[in-house]
Amino acid sequence: MLEQKLNDPSLLKQAGFINGQWVNAKDGKTFEVFNPAVGEVIANVADLGTKETLQAIEAAQVAFDDWKVVPAKQRSSLLRRWFELVLDHQEDLAVIMTFEQGKVIAESRGEIAYGASYIEWFAEEAKRIYGDVLPSTSADRRSLVIKQPVGVVGAITPWNFPNAMITRKVAPALAAGCTIVLKPAAETPLSALALAELGRRAGIPAGVFNVVVGTDAKAIGAELTSSSIVKKITFTGSTAVGKLLMEQSAKTVKKTSMELGGNAPVLIFEDADLDKAVEGALVAKFRNAGQTCICANRILVQDSIYEEFISRFTARVSEFVLGDGVSSTSTMGPLISRKAVAGVTSLVDDAVSQGAKICIGGSASNNGDHFFQPTVLRDLNTSMRLAKEEVFGPVAPVFMFSSEKEAVDMANDTEFGLAAYMYTKDHSRIWRVGEALEYGMVGINETAISSEMIPFGGVKESGQGREGSKYGLEDYLEVKYFCLGDI
Ligand SMILES: NC(=O)C1=CN([C@@H]2O[C@H](COP(=O)(O)OP(=O)(O)OC[C@H]3O[C@@H](n4cnc5c(N)ncnc54)[C@H](OP(=O)(O)O)[C@@H]3O)[C@@H](O)[C@H]2O)C=CC1
Numbered sequence: 001m002l003e004q005k006l007n008d009p010s011l012l013k014q015a016g017f018i019n020g021q022w023v024n025a026k027d028g029k030t031f032e033v034f035n036p037a038v039g040e041v042i043a044n045v046a047d048l049g050t051k052e053t054l055q056a057i058e059a060a061q062v063a064f065d066d067w068k069v070v071p072a073k074q075r076s077s078l079l080r081r082w083f084e085l086v087l088d089h090q091e092d093l094a095v096i097m098t099f100e101q102g103k104v105i106a107e108s109r110g111e112i113a114y115g116a117s118y119i120e121w122f123a124e125e126a127k128r129i130y131g132d133v134l135p136s137t138s139a140d141r142r143s144l145v146i147k148q149p150v151g152v153v154g155a156i157t158p159w160n161f162p163n164a165m166i167t168r169k170v171a172p173a174l175a176a177g178c179t180i181v182l183k184p185a186a187e188t189p190l191s192a193l194a195l196a197e198l199g200r201r202a203g204i205p206a207g208v209f210n211v212v213v214g215t216d217a218k219a220i221g222a223e224l225t226s227s228s229i230v231k232k233i234t235f236t237g238s239t240a241v242g243k244l245l246m247e248q249s250a251k252t253v254k255k256t257s258m259e260l261g262g263n264a265p266v267l268i269f270e271d272a273d274l275d276k277a278v279e280g281a282l283v284a285k286f287r288n289a290g291q292t293c294i295c296a297n298r299i300l301v302q303d304s305i306y307e308e309f310i311s312r313f314t315a316r317v318s319e320f321v322l323g324d325g326v327s328s329t330s331t332m333g334p335l336i337s338r339k340a341v342a343g344v345t346s347l348v349d350d351a352v353s354q355g356a357k358i359c360i361g362g363s364a365s366n367n368g369d370h371f372f373q374p375t376v377l378r379d380l381n382t383s384m385r386l387a388k389e390e391v392f393g394p395v396a397p398v399f400m401f402s403s404e405k406e407a408v409d410m411a412n413d414t415e416f417g418l419a420a421y422m423y424t425k426d427h428s429r430i431w432r433v434g435e436a437l438e439y440g441m442v443g444i445n446e447t448a449i450s451s452e453m454i455p456f457g458g459v460k461e462s463g464q465g466r467e468g469s470k471y472g473l474e475d476y477l478e479v480k481y482f483c484l485g486d487i
């Protein structure tokens with residue numbers, strides 16, 4: 001069924017990709033991949049485990065010796081070719097994504113372009129890995145710095161952005177001269193495998209980019225983190241798993257980059273352009289059915305404009321059309337799993353049991369097992385779980401504040417620190433609040449903050465390291481100092 005929807009059915013791969021070869025599990029095991037909108041099985045994928053992970057790590061180690069000395073310009077050309085192929089196959093890749101992840105097709109097309117932009121960006125940055133000549137402490141010596149790839153990288157990625165979370169790790173790694181073993185989420189392996197196929201077609205050498213697909217994430221993760229060959233772990237996903245991977249990586253003192261959970265506040269002050277704030281909050285909350293780590297988790301609105309905001313925002317939320325993402329009339333798709341629907345339901349029920357009121361939505365939808373209605377809740381307080389926990393679903397809790405200090409205190413009252421947003425026309429406030437917010441990214445009168453050119457990442461328990469931009473390459477490079485004496 002999925003195969004018939006593709007212009008190039010050979011993009012639908014169901015085996016792992018190791019050392020340039022498509023490989024099945026040694027024990028022949030496979031796992032099913034489901035379309036969350038309709039619950040149908042769309043593929044049976046090889047269920048690889050520790051043995052195949054080790055095989056991939058060893059292939060990456062062998063490939064590293066050659067890849068690290070490929071001239072930057074040549075690495076750049078290969079990445080550029082990969083970028084072009086991804087865009088050439090944008091529609092097929094988008095269809096694969098909507099089938100396995102559920103997001104509406106327009107969002108999938110957008111993610112393919114967004115994912116490709118990381119490959120293009122790092123193809124360009126590959127040519128700009130500069131060293132330094134430093135001032136010297138004495139006349140008979142010179143001090144230099146060169147940058148070198150960190151080595152073999154282990155990457156683990158989530159299901160919510162099955163393409164872009166991969167390209168923004170793999171592209172900088174390859175640009176830097178590293179080789180990589182990727183374990184994508186078991187819910188969305190097909191997007192990862194299609195990317196690997198296009199990388200192969202682009203001419204990326206065998207062993208440079210390997211994909212281990214499988215359901216035993218714990219075992220694959222343990223193999224990657226315990227290996228002395230793997231020099232860096234890069235992860236996007238839940239804070240709990242990120243902490244575990246950091247602990248496991250400590251034994252071999254690996255570099256780590258962690259892009260973990262968020263609890264993004266949107267602060268809307270009484271001097272804001274309310275039309276802009278409503279639209280901004282809408283985008284920030286409901287993108288990918290609320291399953292984005294920088295999705296607005298708490299909307300904080302000043303008391304004098306609270307009623308007006310609620311009424312305008314609820315009216316806009318009522319316009320969403322839930323449905324299968326492949327239908328052009330759907331504007332919001334399903335959640336990834338029944339478990340996700342249950343999790344969102346329990347957060348809403350907790351708030352309602354403590355006095356929150358439902359403006360719209362409030363429960364699972366009858367569109368299918370994986371759907372939750374776009375929801376707006378009002379009269380929230382900070383003892384509700386919704387104030388502390390990442391919702392990862394289409395639920396907008398609207399809190400009220402009365403002063404700027406209260407808003408900043410509420411915004412910072414979380415262990416997370418990924419993205420925050422504010423709407424105000426007051427320039428002094430922009431600086432005051434912007435500097436006080438304990439977040440890695442702050443959107444000011446704007447919530448569409450992501451691009452390949454910006455440093456994406458968080459502080460506190462939202463992680464460490466940055467992805468995208470010139471900073472995103474540094475995480476894959478080691479600094480080496482040369483002290484040159486007289487001969
Ligand atoms: N920062 C972000 O972008 C994301 C945040 N989240 C948050 O996490 C919550 C749970 O989502 P979930 O999908 O379970 O996120 P996880 O953190 O469990 O999954 C993310 C990735 O980590 C893998 N993984 C899971 N357990 C381990 C382990 N012990 N060792 C190594 N790898 C592991 C998963 O593999 P597998 O799929 O095979 O289990 C997947 O590839 C969400 O509701 C959301 O709050 C989730 C996804 C992305």
Ligand SMILES: O=C(O)CCCC(=O)O
Nearest residue numbers: 160161236292293294450
């Ligand atoms: O949820 C995530 O981790 C991906 C964020 C998407 C983006 O880059 O905006």
